[in-house]
Amino acid sequence: xxxxxxxxxxxxxxxxxxxxxxxxxxxxxxxxxxxxxxxxxxxxxxxxxxxxxxxxxxxxxxxxxxxxxxxxxxxxxxxxxxxxxxxxxxxxxxxxxxxxxxxxxxxxxxxxxxxxxxxxxxxxxxxxxxxxxxxxxxxxxxxxxxxxxxxxxxxxxxxxxxxxxxxxxxxxxxxxxxxxxxxxxxxxxxxxxxxxxxxxxxxxxxxxxxxxxx
Amino acid sequence: xxxxxxxxxxxxxxxxxxxxxxxxxxxxxxxxxxxxxxxxxxxxxxxxxxxxxxxxxxxxxxxxxxxxxxxxxxxxxxxxxxxxxxxxxxxxxxxxxxxxxxxxxxxxxxxxxxxxxxxxxxxxxxxxxxxxxxxxxxxxxxxxxxxxxxxxxxxxxxxxxxxxxxxxxxxxxxxxxxxxxxxxxxxxxxxxxxxxxxxxxxxxxxxxxxxxxx
Numbered sequence: 001x002x003x004x005x006x007x008x009x010x011x012x013x014x015x016x017x018x019x020x021x022x023x024x025x026x027x028x029x030x031x032x033x034x035x036x037x038x039x040x041x042x043x044x045x046x047x048x049x050x051x052x053x054x055x056x057x058x059x060x061x062x063x064x065x066x067x068x069x070x071x072x073x074x075x076x077x078x079x080x081x082x083x084x085x086x087x088x089x090x091x092x093x094x095x096x097x098x099x100x101x102x103x104x105x106x107x108x109x110x111x112x113x114x115x116x117x118x119x120x121x122x123x124x125x126x127x128x129x130x131x132x133x134x135x136x137x138x139x140x141x142x143x144x145x146x147x148x149x150x151x152x153x154x155x156x157x158x159x160x161x162x163x164x165x166x167x168x169x170x171x172x173x174x175x176x177x178x179x180x181x182x183x184x185x186x187x188x189x190x191x192x193x194x195x196x197x198x199x200x201x202x203x204x205x206x207x208x209x210x211x212x213x214x
Numbered sequence: 215x216x217x218x219x220x221x222x223x224x225x226x227x228x229x230x231x232x233x234x235x236x237x238x239x240x241x242x243x244x245x246x247x248x249x250x251x252x253x254x255x256x257x258x259x260x261x262x263x264x265x266x267x268x269x270x271x272x273x274x275x276x277x278x279x280x281x282x283x284x285x286x287x288x289x290x291x292x293x294x295x296x297x298x299x300x301x302x303x304x305x306x307x308x309x310x311x312x313x314x315x316x317x318x319x320x321x322x323x324x325x326x327x328x329x330x331x332x333x334x335x336x337x338x339x340x341x342x343x344x345x346x347x348x349x350x351x352x353x354x355x356x357x358x359x360x361x362x363x364x365x366x367x368x369x370x371x372x373x374x375x376x377x378x379x380x381x382x383x384x385x386x387x388x389x390x391x392x393x394x395x396x397x398x399x400x401x402x403x404x405x406x407x408x409x410x411x412x413x414x415x416x417x418x419x420x421x422x423x424x425x426x427x428x
Contacts, residue, residue, distance in 0.1 A: 013416070013419060014416070016415070016419070017409070017411075017412035017415040017416065018396075018412070020415065021394065021409075021412070043396075044396075079419065079422075080415045080418055080419045080422070081418040081419050081421055081422030081423075082415065082418055086418055088414075095312060095313035095316040095317070096313045096317070098309060098313070099309035099310045099312070099313035100410070102309040103309070103310070103410065103411075105394055105410070105411040106410075106411055106414060108411075109411045109414065109415065110418075111411070111414050111418075149421055150414075150417060150418070150421070173421055173424070173425075174417050174418075174420070174421045176413060176414060176417055180235065180319055182232075182257075182258075188424065190417060190420045190421055190424060192413050192414075192416055192417045192420075194408070194410065194413055195231070195235075196314070196317065196319070196320075196408065197231075197317075197319040197320055197322075197323045197325070198231035198232070198235070199390060199406050199408055200302075200320060200323065200325050200364075200390060200406075201230070201231040201234065201294045201296065201323065202227070202228070202231065202406055203364060203388050203390055203404060203406045204294055204295040204296055204300055204324075204325075204364070204388075205227060205230070205293065205294045205295050206388070206404045206406075207295055207363055207364070207387055207388045207404055208293075208294075208295030209295075210387070210402065210404060211387075
């Protein structure tokens with residue numbers, strides 16, 4: 001059975017990583033099947049939402065049996081494009097870049113950090129986890145020699161736009177951007193921004209609102 | 215003029231941090247006023263959306279003059295609850311915790327890291343930026359002695375739920391959670407999750423989709 005990904009709405013897609021995480025934990029705990037009701041209790045979403053979401057890509061559920069955890073996990077992995085390993089590079093070996101290079105969850109999810117780059121002579125040549133920090137000027141050559149779709153940008157704000165330009169010119173297709181600035185890239189390049197202070201702002205907004213409503 | 219925050223929809227609220235960022239940059243560049251048209255070009259959103267959003271909290275725009283950058287920046291800051299400094303603690307002094315403690319953007323936005331805690335004897339006593347890493351068992355006392363609303367959790371997944379419990383018991387009101395697990399906290403406690411590998415999953419989904427559509 002092949003899944004028609006295009007028919008799945010962005011809202012459902014945004015829920016897939018969380019389903020994938022819960023199913024992965026169940027799989028790790030050797031749970032073979034689970035009912036929408038039990039999954040609902042676990043994830044604190046309604047059983048009807050779970051049934052609706054899973055029906056969209058073929059279901060894998062059976063009345064009185066529940067969902068086959070492994071199959072569902074595998075199928076959602078395919079939809080998410082992680083049925084294969086993605087090689088990833090990090091541009092910026094500062095604190096955030098180092099933290100990400102050390103973040104084992106990325107590799108567990110099929111994202112392998114194969115290169116870390118910086119323009120700081122003090123960082124070039126040092127080793128983070130298994131990766132040597134390379135000179136940022138060698139990124140274009142590295143991209144020519146390796147099959148890499150995804151780059152993570154963790155350089156300071158004032159360098160990020162130029163770095164993104166360079167990556168796009170060297171055929172990077174997707175960017176995870178931690179610099180606190182909006183990148184200017186062609187429409188076909190995929191960008192996900194992680195603006196950490198924006199998240200704190202949302203938190204402080206909700207905090208202010210909750211205090212005023214007391 | 216006082217802003218009725220409750221009347222602002224969550225969608226508009228989610229756009230405020232980005233407005234705040236752009237207005238901050240304009241302010242830093244000594245721009246005194248800007249038209250919705252110019253702001254629209256800069257931010258790549260429609261001028262009518264900008265006008266609609268800003269009208270919701272009093273506007274500060276004037277026909278033929280544009281928006282007063284400083285006033286608008288200040289007012290959005292108030293709505294976001296950052297017209298005062300928030301003291302913040304970090305639980306977990308590993309790579310991500312260290313990166314966040316070194317992240318100057320937090321302080322620039324009014325979030326001051328006043329304590330970092332860990333249970334690893336190798337980390338306790340070390341200094342990150344200006345903060346000494348303290349024993350995690352002293353968090354309850356620290357919270358009694360200091361006025362702290364916000365905690366950042368950067369401990370491993372298997373410790374995060376217990377850490378959140380402990381924080382809630384000691385009256386933390388808001389949590390920014392980096393552990394790759396959903397926290398179980400009472401409804402009145404505010405949680406923003408930053409699940410970094412979920413962001414990479416979204417990226418790889420969009421990448422897969424774009425390659426299939428070529």
